[in-house]
Amino acid sequence: MTFTALTGVYSMQYGELVETYRVTLGDKTYEVPVEYYVWKNGNGHFVWVSLGVHPLEYQAHKCMFEAVKWFVYNSGEFEGTLVVSWIKIPAEYYQSGSEEEKYRVSRDLGQLTFYNHVLPYVLHPKELGSKVGVPITRKPELFLDVHAHRPSWGVSEFILIPAGPIHGNDNPESFQRALQICEVLAGVIGARVDTQQTGTSPPWVTAPVAKHGIPAATFENGYYYIGQELPPNYDNYRTELDKAFLEALYLYALEGGRVPPTPEGYRKLARWYAMAAETWGRTVEYLSKAAETHPEYRSELQRLAEIAAKIRDLLVEMSEECKRVAELLERGQRDEAARLVDSELIPEYEEVTRLYDEYISGTKRIPVRISDVFASEEHESGDYIEVFGVKLPVSLAATIAGAGILAAVITFKVSVNPLVGLIACGALLWLSRRWS
Ligand SMILES: [Zn+2]
Structure with a gap:
């Protein structure tokens, strides 16, 4: 179906489509439906969001879809094109057998469906556009594959993994571009960027997209648990983060990290800093818990x-100050606003930058690197890995590594700067001092 609604100066175009594919796995053939949703409002940025590749992670997909609907219909800020593909594997296909079998069958089916049937549309979105009646004339600027991961993998709940050389993407341009976008985005919502994390899906999903020149990233959109309830209210928290994520992606990261020095610009920055404060707050909780269970590293973990x-407290303050700057700008008190930026926001921003460096060097005092943890297969907690000849419980190694170490990527000699996002905010603050 197609309909057109008027939103602001543009007219919103929308189309949806369901196609069912036959997918063969081993000696069985399955019918797998895939839903496509296309929104277009004017000529702004174009992002493709892929859901359902790993069906056991469905809560993360639902939350992102809620956030997408909010963004296109209710935020008042959507300009551009947004496509969602959602692989809906019927649960009965993976309900029998052992946990291990369910896990494997559900993931393999999703990956194969994507690779054989959804990928051609990502590479040639014009064809999807003509089927749903919404003209799409160019390729996505970013392709995002949404997942969830298990808490034992580390502290960071929200991780962006740009498709790079270790996943089989041999296109340096798409990798660098995805990395830039992810870093700017991560800086304002408190997510982490990890170029070294491997997994089963990138070779089937993000890498084939990125090879064709479309920047692509896996997004670990929070946690999932097998046979266990999520913490209360977890999905509300995740949906709120996803809203900030989409907003910051379209209005900030794809704009090269610039927000205009207007009341609206500062209100958005306030909201994103608040989100970043919340994710750092969770990092504090996890580290404090880890300090109790791993007395051998207690002092290091407590220090972290x-x-x-x-960092959390400063981000909370910065968020409040951004709101005050917005109010002052609204009342036309530009000098006052500039003074607040000079005397409070910039020094705090510099302090966060310094603390982040200290945090990163603190994590290095514990002999684990993120690649040592994430390059390996998933571990059960209680397993040990050997790092520089030291045996460490995987749960601890992941706790430390997940907390924010970025491994440098040497293959393409890309310098990885975890602070690009914050630096971009800083540049914005510096620029906006020159109002008067
Ligand atoms: Zn997954």
């Missing part, structure tokens, strides 16, 4: 928790 808590 203290730094993370300071």
Whole structure:
């Protein structure tokens, strides 16, 4: 179906489509439906959001879809094109057998469906556009594959993994572009960027997209648990983060990290800083818990928790100050606003930058690197891995590594700067001082 609604100066175009594909796995053939949703409002940025590749992670997909609907219909800020593909594997296909079998069958089916049937549309979106009656004339600027991961993998709940050389993407341009976008985005919502994390899906999903020149990233959109309830209210929290994520992606990251020095610009920055404060707050909780269960690293973990808590508190303050700057700008008190930026926001921003460096070097004092943890297969907690000849419980290794170490990518000699996002905010603050 297609309909057109008037939103602001543009007219919103929308179309949807369901196609069912036959997918063969081993000696069985399955019928797998895939839903496509296309929104277009004017000529702004174009992002493709892929859902359902790993059906056991469905809560993360539902939350992102809620956030997408909010963004296109209710935020008042959507300009551009947004496509969602959602692989809906019937649960009966993976309900029999052992946990291991369910896990494997559900994931393999999703990956194969994507690779054989959804990928051609991502590479040639014009064809999808003509089927749903919404003209699409160019390729996505970013392709995002949404997943969830298990808590034992580490502290960071929200991780962006740009498709790079370790996943089989041999296109340096698409990798660098995805990395830039992810870093700017991560800086304002408190997510982490990890170029070294491997997994089963990238070779089937993000890497084939990125090879064709479309920047692509996997987004670990929070946690999932097998046979266990999510913490209360977890999905509300995740949906709120996803809203900030989409907003910051379209209005900030794809704009090269610039927000205009207007009341609206500062209100958005306020909301994103608040979100970043919340994710750092969770990092504090996890580190404090880890300090109890791993007495051998107690002092290091406590120190990291203290730094993370300071970052959290500063982000809370910065968020409040951004709101005040917005109010002052609204009342036409531009000098006052500029003074607040000079005397409070910039020094705090510099302090966060310094603390982040301290945090990163603190994580290095514990002999684990993120690649040592994530390059390996998933571990049960209680497993041990050997790092520089030291045996460490995987749960601890993941706790530390997930907390924010970025491994440098040497293959393409890309310098990885975890602070690009914050630096971009800083540049914005510096620029906006020159109002008067
Ligand atoms: Zn997954």
